[in-house]
Amino acid sequence: MQDSREVLLSVRDMRITYGSGRKAFEAVRGVSFDVYKSETFGLAGESGSGKTTIGRAIIRMIPLSSGEVVFGGRRISGKITKKLDEEVIRKIQMIFQDPMASLNERAKVDYIVGEGLYNVRRDLNNEERIALVHAALRDVGLLPEFASRFPHEFSGGQRQRIGIARALIMRPELIVADEPISALDVSIRAQVLNLLSALQKEHGLTYIFVAHDLSVMRYITDRIAIIRLGEIVELAPTELVFEHPLHPYTKALLQAIPVPNPRVEKSRRILPNDARKATDDAERAMCEIEPGHFVLATGEEEEMYRRFLRVG
Ligand code: ADP
Numbered sequence: 001m002q003d004s005r006e007v008l009l010s011v012r013d014m015r016i017t018y019g020s021g022r023k024a025f026e027a028v029r030g031v032s033f034d035v036y037k038s039e040t041f042g043l044a045g046e047s048g049s050g051k052t053t054i055g056r057a058i059i060r061m062i063p064l065s066s067g068e069v070v071f072g073g074r075r076i077s078g079k080i081t082k083k084l085d086e087e088v089i090r091k092i093q094m095i096f097q098d099p100m101a102s103l104n105e106r107a108k109v110d111y112i113v114g115e116g117l118y119n120v121r122r123d124l125n126n127e128e129r130i131a132l133v134h135a136a137l138r139d140v141g142l143l144p145e146f147a148s149r150f151p152h153e154f155s156g157g158q159r160q161r162i163g164i165a166r167a168l169i170m171r172p173e174l175i176v177a178d179e180p181i182s183a184l185d186v187s188i189r190a191q192v193l194n195l196l197s198a199l200q201k202e203h204g205l206t207y208i209f210v211a212h213d214l215s216v217m218r219y220i221t222d223r224i225a226i227i228r229l230g231e232i233v234e235l236a237p238t239e240l241v242f243e244h245p246l247h248p249y250t251k252a253l254l255q256a257i258p259v260p261n262p263r264v265e266k267s268r269r270i271l272p273n274d275a276r277k278a279t280d281d282a283e284r285a286m287c288e289i290e291p292g293h294f295v296l297a298t299g300e301e302e303e304m305y306r307r308f309l310r311v312g
């Protein structure tokens with residue numbers, strides 16, 4: 001199948017090690033994926049699997065130990081020109097998990113939302129900058145008057161909207177949303193997800209959506225990469241992940257989704273330990289079992305997965 005979709009971001013064999021010497025820990029162990037323009041690409045996996053590390057490396061907050069990140073056809077990891085760095089700062093924005101911790105408490109909303117403009121839009125005078133802040137606040141469903149208030153005056157949901165406005169004001173092409181709703185009250189999660197979807201359509205945004213919660217992923221993503229211990233074990237269009245998950249770890253994650261029905265809840269299986277354990281994946285490679293559906297497998301497992309799909 002010829003793929004005509006435009007690749008906006010490519011992560012190629014990304015490796016990231018924290019610490020050095022005997023304390024060295026490889027949190028990301030050779031991760032590769034492409035993100036197409038205007039799609040929502042999900043990174044799913046348990047806590048500690050390396051999702052945040054990958055997101056932070058993409059926006060250049062953390063250096064790669066090896067591999068590269070290519071954005072719009074240009075390498076943006078490692079040493080790059082100041083001009084390209086400024087472009088990346090504007091075009092790739094991040095929304096953080098905890099809106100209580102991520103906003104500067106001493107600054108007014110006006111400054112928090114407009115801060116990025118001081119660097120990328122030096123041409124603006126104060127009035128023009130404030131007009132953009134007001135527009136960004138309206139875009140995320142907040143009143144322009146909120147600009148003169150402080151973060152502590154807002155609820156969790158409103159604070160996350162402020163975080164979104166802060167990203168949006170930069171006119172980004174790609175937004176890395178790191179568990180943007182998991183710290184929020186359950187009752188307002190859907191509103192924030194709907195807002196993100198609406199903004200994506202309105203502004204032609206591309207999202208990398210990080211979450212440990214697969215039920216949220218099903219609702220918002222086009223494709224999902226399942227990460228275990230710093231490695232992608234399965235990557236597929238969202239409906240295929242749910243319809244025929246192949247890797248045992250993906251299946252285990254799906255079984256771990258909370259079910260509202262208490263009777264189902266009781267019979268549900270917990271994540272088996274062997275799916276969590278670091279296995280020797282040295283002889284495994286990503287294999288395309290059906291169009292767009294990749295899984296980490298040995299030659300033998302690949303055959304088994306193919307048979308499974310033919311029969312199923
Ligand atoms: P996730 O976002 O999937 O929960 P993280 O990317 O935060 O995972 O972390 C991946 C692994 O890297 C974890 O084992 C975590 O303990 C470790 N880690 C994260 N940040 C650091 C750090 N600054 N120094 C050392 N280890 C870290």
Ligand code: MG
Binds near residue numbers: 051052053
């Ligand atoms: Mg994280």
